[in-house]
Amino acid sequence: GLLVGTLDAVLDSTSKVAPFRILHQTPDSQVYWSIACGASREEITEHWNWLEHNVMSTLSVFDSNEDITSFVQGKIRGLIAEEGKGSFVKEEDPEKFREGLMKFEKCFGLPEQEKLVTYYSCSYWRGRVPCQGWLYLSTNFLSFYSFLLGAEIKLIISWDEISKLEKTSNVILTESIHVCSRGEDHYFSMFLHINETFLLMEQLANYAVRRLFDKETFENDLVLHDPLQITKRGLESRAHSEQFSAFFRLPKEETLKEVHECFLWVPFSHFNTHGKMCISENYICFASQDGSSCSVIIPLREVVGVDKADPTNRGVSISTKGKTAFRFTEVRDFEQLVAKLRIKCGAASSPQRIVNTETAASSDSGNPMDLDEGQSKTGQRDNSKTVSTEALMTVYHPQDAENLDSKMLKEKMKEQSWNILFVERGHGVSMFRTKKTRDLVVRGIPESLRGELWLLFSGAVNDMASNPGYYTELVEKSLGTCTLATDEIERDLRRSLPEHPAFQSDTGISALRRVLTAYAYRNPQIGYCQAMNILTSVLLLYAKEEEAFWLLVAVCERMLPDYFNRRIIGALVDQAVFEELIRVHLPQLTDHMTDMTFFSSVSLSWFLTLFISVLPIESAVNVVDCFFYDGIKAILQLGLTVLDYNIEKLLSCKDDAEAVTVLNRFFDSVTNKDSPLPPTVQQGSNLSNTKSDHPKVDITDLIRESNE
Known part of the structure; x- marks a missing residue:
């Protein structure tokens, strides 16, 4: 932009001649053509650097000086025209x-x-x-x-x-499309x-x-x-x-209204991180751009005050119900921003809105996902006997606080690490999310916090807060309906984690039926797709029934769009990306395979079920932890790591069937040495009873390696 900013002066004969200019001359010619001009040495140097980076590296491909002159003239004129045309x-x-x-x-x-x-x-x-x-x-x-x-x-x-x-670059083309x-x-x-x-x-x-x-x-x-x-x-x-x-991970209806470059004070690290404040109808968000990997999401429903702070630094202070104050500085037009946010938050704090947000995550409560008791009773009305209010894992695998074996002690240590994080970085939807948060996710979320944090990291907590009573109404409307989707759901209910005790009883089966039927009623375009039952079963183990429904909404409609329909276009697109990653990172495997579609056929279930269908349940939930935090990237990275772990055996395979056997044996050998789940649950999740000769691989090590 700086180069073109001075080009109008080059073509304007009435303008004052700038003290610094860049000229182009063809050898053996008396004509000099002015390329750029500047008022200072610094300005003209910036123009020169732009020319070196974008134009000069290209000139070597021309055969004659005349061709170079024509190209440079055409290029500069085109830039002048483009800068002038504006939007x-x-x-x-x-x-x-x-x-x-x-x-x-x-x-x-x-x-x-x-x-x-x-x-x-x-x-x-x-x-x-x-x-x-x-x-x-x-x-x-x-x-x-x-x-x-x-x-x-x-x-x-x-x-x-x-x-x-794609955007690409090479020796000649510094940056191209x-x-x-x-x-x-x-x-x-x-x-x-x-x-x-x-x-x-x-x-x-x-x-x-x-x-x-x-x-x-x-x-x-x-x-x-x-x-x-x-x-x-x-x-x-x-x-x-x-x-x-x-x-x-906000609702799709949110529209970005404003973006402000600014600094956010990070109290636990005692420094200001540079980034962008993004404002929509119902949220104030911040993401750092200085490598600190810090982000914050502040729903306006949680805001109780917006004030000017330290006018000399153009500061804005935002206070939340959780008694946390977020301090932004160097905000352009900060006074106007404070006025606008006060109006927004005033609308968000109306009596009707306050009632609606009681189902949201609140930093004031010990568990941010607990629903307000009165709101919960009102929302459930006559359906209180049918909609489950407990995660199935708390019913079928309650933790014994008195008999702590080594695994339970490790689990308690994990919980303590998260509690320390909550004290430092906040607890609930407006917590600071940093590299430390991600590191704890990679280690595996504790059983007692899993449902709460899945809801938080997926953004489902915001959907649920915005739609109180919605799930209960869907259950009332959808139960008893008879469609192709409900027929398919009934057929697959008892195929979902069939050996887990939670789904050997009517409690688990009924909850699974209600969630899947309600979703099919909500979104008839998707309705029901195989693999949704497996995913929803795991969600119900760790989340309350309504929470599991909103987690399913987040997965199907935001995190994995177009995965769960008849064409599974989204999954096929991501598998094409996966094949390309294999070509780049595992070229020897690509050279060995005669048909790359093998990877698509074998990995389809990995993508559709987030590895739940191929890994033991105690290991699969750690993968789901990473998915809710990092999205599909976590699945792609783990898929590459699985292939890399088995590359020598895969290279020795003579056909696809042998390669599938190698991978199945590997998955059976994946363990979670720190899992507090009882052996009956762990054994019930293995898909193969064949004794594997593959050395045991811990899921935490596998995930950590996939992130390196």
């Missing part, structure tokens, strides 16, 4: 947008209804030579046009034909704002895929279904909101 939102600058639209329509001859979203100056690489031109992004196509030195280049790619879209379509590779580089361009391309490509595979949802989206509503600003705003909600 191509039709309503803001109709003249400039109309000019770009006319070029787009004239060059490509696409259907009249094709909507141009925006366009960028860039270089398209044809072989080893870059061609300067314009990249046009429309609702259905990616198009490029260049006319340089008498050569015309025209490229049109449909978004739904793109098989790979790689597009693969119908087996052909296309590279675009030298963007003024490559991240912005890539974000929009990603959005448009994703929408094209959704239109193909999820037509009903796409048509119900009023904005995406009508191309006239799709704008550059709208797409960017939508992308940022989706990233915001996914990162902080």
